[in-house]
Amino acid sequence: MNSLGLSKRPQDTRVVVAMSGGVDSSVTAAVLREEGYDVVGITLQLYDHGLAVQKPGACCAGQDIYDARQVAERIGIPHYVLDYEGRFSQDVMDDFADSYLRGETPIPCVRCNQRVKFRDLLNTARDLGAEALATGHYVRRVEGTHGAELHRAIDPAKDQSYFLFATTREQLDFLRFPLGGLTKPETRALAERHGLEVAAKPDSQDICFVPNGDYAEVVAKLRPGSVEPGDIVHVDGRVLGRHRGVVHYTVGQRKGLGIGGLRGEEEQALYVVRLEPARRRVVVGPRRDLARSVVTLREINWLGPALPESEGLEVSVKLRSAQPPAAATWSVGPDGTARVDLHEPQHGIAPGQACVVYQGERVLGGGWIAATAS
Amino acid sequence: MSRAPSGAAVSRDGRVYLDHNATTPLKPAVKAAMVQAMDLVGNPSSVHAFGRTARRAVDEARAAVAALAGVKPAQVLFTGSGTEANNLALRGFSGRTVLVSAIEHDSALAAAPLTESQDTQRLPVQPDGTADLAALERILADTAGPALLSLMLANNETGVIQPVADAAALAHARGALLHCDAVQAAGRLAFSFGALGADLMTLSAHKLGGPAGVGALVLAEGLEPDALIRGGGQERRKRAGTENLLGIVGFGAAARLALEEIAAAADLAALRDRLEREALAAVPQARVMGASAARVANTSCLVLPGVPGETQVMGLDLAGVAVSAGSACSSGKVKPSHVLAAMGEDATAASSAIRVSLGWTSDDEAVDRFLAAWITVARRSGRA
Numbered sequence: 047m048n049s050l051g052l053s054k055r056p057q058d059t060r061v062v063v064a065m066s067g068g069v070d071s072s073v074t075a076a077v078l079r080e081e082g083y084d085v086v087g088i089t090l091q092l093y094d095h096g097l098a099v100q101k102p103g104a105c106c107a108g109q110d111i112y113d114a115r116q117v118a119e120r121i122g123i124p125h126y127v128l129d130y131e132g133r134f135s136q137d138v139m140d141d142f143a144d145s146y147l148r149g150e151t152p153i154p155c156v157r158c159n160q161r162v163k164f165r166d167l168l169n170t171a172r173d174l175g176a177e178a179l180a181t182g183h184y185v186r187r188v189e190g191t192h193g194a195e196l197h198r199a200i201d202p203a204k205d206q207s208y209f210l211f212a213t214t215r216e217q218l219d220f221l222r223f224p225l226g227g228l229t230k231p232e233t234r235a236l237a238e239r240h241g242l243e244v245a246a247k248p249d250s251q252d253i254c255f256v257p258n259g260d261y262a263e264v265v266a267k268l269r270p271g272s273v274e275p276g277d278i279v280h281v282d283g284r285v286l287g288r289h290r291g292v293v294h295y296t297v298g299q300r301k302g303l304g305i306g307g308l309r310g311e312e313e314q315a316l317y318v319v320r321l322e323p324a325r326r327r328v329v330v331g332p333r334r335d336l337a338r339s340v341v342t343l344r345e346i347n348w349l350g351p352a353l354p355e356s357e358g359l360e361v362s363v364k365l366r367s368a369q370p371p372a373a374a375t376w377s378v379g380p381d382g383t384a385r386v387d388l389h390e391p392q393h394g395i396a397p398g399q400a401c402v403v404y405q406g407e408r409v410l411g412g413g414w415i416a417a418t419a420s
Numbered sequence: 421m422s423r424a425p426s427g428a429a430v431s432r433d434g435r436v437y438l439d440h441n442a443t444t445p446l447k448p449a450v451k452a453a454m455v456q457a458m459d460l461v462g463n464p465s466s467v468h469a470f471g472r473t474a475r476r477a478v479d480e481a482r483a484a485v486a487a488l489a490g491v492k493p494a495q496v497l498f499t500g501s502g503t504e505a506n507n508l509a510l511r512g513f514s515g516r517t518v519l520v521s522a523i524e525h526d527s528a529l530a531a532a533p534l535t536e537s538q539d540t541q542r543l544p545v546q547p548d549g550t551a552d553l554a555a556l557e558r559i560l561a562d563t564a565g566p567a568l569l570s571l572m573l574a575n576n577e578t579g580v581i582q583p584v585a586d587a588a589a590l591a592h593a594r595g596a597l598l599h600c601d602a603v604q605a606a607g608r609l610a611f612s613f614g615a616l617g618a619d620l621m622t623l624s625a626h627k628l629g630g631p632a633g634v635g636a637l638v639l640a641e642g643l644e645p646d647a648l649i650r651g652g653g654q655e656r657r658k659r660a661g662t663e664n665l666l667g668i669v670g671f672g673a674a675a676r677l678a679l680e681e682i683a684a685a686a687d688l689a690a691l692r693d694r695l696e697r698e699a700l701a702a703v704p705q706a707r708v709m710g711a712s713a714a715r716v717a718n719t720s721c722l723v724l725p726g727v728p729g730e731t732q733v734m735g736l737d738l739a740g741v742a743v744s745a746g747s748a749c750s751s752g753k754v755k756p757s758h759v760l761a762a763m764g765e766d767a768t769a770a771s772s773a774i775r776v777s778l779g780w781t782s783d784d785e786a787v788d789r790f791l792a793a794w795i796t797v798a799r800r801s802g803r804a
Contacts, residue, residue, distance in 0.1 A: 060738075086734075086738065124734075124737065124738060126730070126734050128730060129730075129755070170728075170731055170734075172800070173727065173731050173735065173797070173800050173801050174731065174734055174735050174738060174800075175735070175738070175796075175800055
């Protein structure tokens with residue numbers, strides 16, 4: 047067995063590394079290369095960089111592609127750029143815009159992993175004769191008694207398991223995450239040891255195609271005319287003010303509501319409770335109106351042991367990425383949905399986010415939040 | 421990394437180069453001529469003996485390039501590339517409406533000045549890849565005022581030879597000029613500027629065993645394009661800038677050899693035909709584009725339906741075999757082929773094509789290596 051769990055010598059094992067141009071995937075490639083694998087670097091061109099930075103005419107290749115190429119050159123591996131603009135636009139950006147317009151808060155990075163990297167790129171890797179696709183994600187793939195399991199990263203500050211819940215068993219079989227056992231400082235130290243110029247490159251913070259963090263502007267550009275103003279309404283029915291479009295709001299949001307007509311004390315205590323896109327309403331209320339203890343999920347992905355229907359499983363769940371896991375009971379319905387009963391009510395659960403299910407360190411699966419109830 | 425094969429089909433590091441339509445390996449005799457020219461001191465525009473020596477080298481090269489096109493040396497104007505020559509031809513006659521065929525190289529498509537009705541002015545091609553002359557007649561009849569038609573001699577992706585002489589006759593009957601981009605034909609096909617009836621013709625050194633960075637525009641006598649690059653009086657004031665002496669000398673040497681070796685270039689057809697025969701025998705779903713038309717001997721456009729051209733190119737590259745797909749931009753990303761789309765192929769076919777282009781270094785071993793690697797790629801994708 048080699049370090050990737052394959053019964054071949056590293057030099058006879060072709061591995062495609064998804065190289066974003068950042069430090070994590072660069073180190074992934076460098077480490078595998080050092081171990082002697084037949085490493086092939088691939089960078090995806092996902093969107094027109096020139097358009098994203100508002101500079102039409104800028105080269106279609108942004109700095110990240112340049113960086114990935116430099117790293118590949120430095121460590122001596124072949125490197126290719128694939129044009130995935132079309133499928134990224136269709137499978138990720140369209141979904142992102144439509145989800146916002148439904149009053150949800152989507153996570154395009156999960157869609158990108160699910161539909162672009164782990165589907166199309168993975169198939170390309172197979173077509174190139176690769177035995178595995180490696181990425182720089184901070185998550186662990188552990189060989190269990192019943193096949194590969196997905197586990198949280200060693201470094202809790204970097205753990206990306208939330209964004210990978212939709213990985214299927216078949217994809218997981220082919221995937222490798224060499225950084226799952228490292229901390230970020232360890233990764234940066236490796237980058238320095240390999241002489242990679244990206245060693246000090248800052249982590250990306252935003253969604254890649256929303257470089258300035260203005261989601262609403264991107265939605266407005268993708269769906270012209272769809273972002274329409276409406277009323278901000280209190281749960282008790284009072285109209286409190288106007289908003290510029292429901293896409294500007296997220297359930298649980300408190301700041302930036304811009305309601306001027308209320309006394310300071312009361313305004314501070316108001317949160318977005320729900321979004322009603324059909325009526326173009328943003329509904330606000332006190333914190334207690336955010337409390338939810340039942341969450342319904344759609345598009346379930348399950349990596350855990352087979353579960354008898356209608357039998358609850360004690361788990362912990364994450365309802366957004368930056369949240370500690372919470373105790374819950376998981377049960378699946380006959381129609382492919384799942385129900386999560388939280389032991390303690392949670393506040394600010396936003397439809398469109400993922401609910402990821404853990405048992406200890408292991409990711410059992412998850413689904414997209416369709417609805418919540420108190 | 422991979423050294424240019426110095427006459428060997430397989431380079432020292434075991435790689436096979438089958439991308440001669442992108443650029444050809446420099447021929448050893450061309451390299452020798454260029455190395456010699458590196459010792460020339462003078463600026464060809466200088467009055468003194470050094471300048472005259474350099475001038476003589478440029479003149480000799482001009483004569484050789486002229487001979488390749490069958491024109492007088494004075495009709496040859498050196499440029500910095502084929503792209504520049506296309507730009508000079510298509511932007512140098514401001515009073516004329518520029519018509520381009522749908523399968524022209526990007527440099528011609530982009531150089532053609534935009535007009536409102538540009539889409540309708542693209543000369544379509546038939547499914548076999550040859551220009552539609554009936555459509556040309558209509559387009560010429562519909563074009564008010566003097567026109568300039570750009571039609572390539574051999575297509576860079578399919579190798580299909582275009583009916584340039586017929587198109588020139590139709591153009592001339594309507595008072596239009598004909599520009600022929602002969603970059604992919606020169607050195608692969610015997611032709612003459614006069615017999616084709618061309619008024620303007622583009623040539624490029626690095627497609628025929630010469631260096632990159634030098635091209636030429638051949639002009640009918642009396643035609644005077646407006647210069648794009650202004651400055652000194654070089655190239656009869658049509659292209660300012662000190663002559664690229666090394667490049668021009670290399671171009672001259674390559675043109676001389678190309679003319680001498682034109683028969684050998686035609687012999688590549690046997691090698692190319694074997695490649696296609698064996699490829700299709702092993703992968704029955706594959707198709708050769710433009711196979712029913714006359715083609716230059718070195719080019720093969722293979723479609724493996726459903727397997728992206730870029731995947732094929734990567735798989736072949738990893739096996740040490742260099743071919744190309746579509747046309748790559750600076751980041752290396754590949755666009756679906758506008759040439760195959762113009763031939764009526766659907767998006768899947770247009771993005772599932774690769775171009776194999778042979779040249780003076782190619783032999784049976786190179787073809788065997790390609791076949792083995794390509795069949796492996798097809799097999800991995802479940803196509804063979």
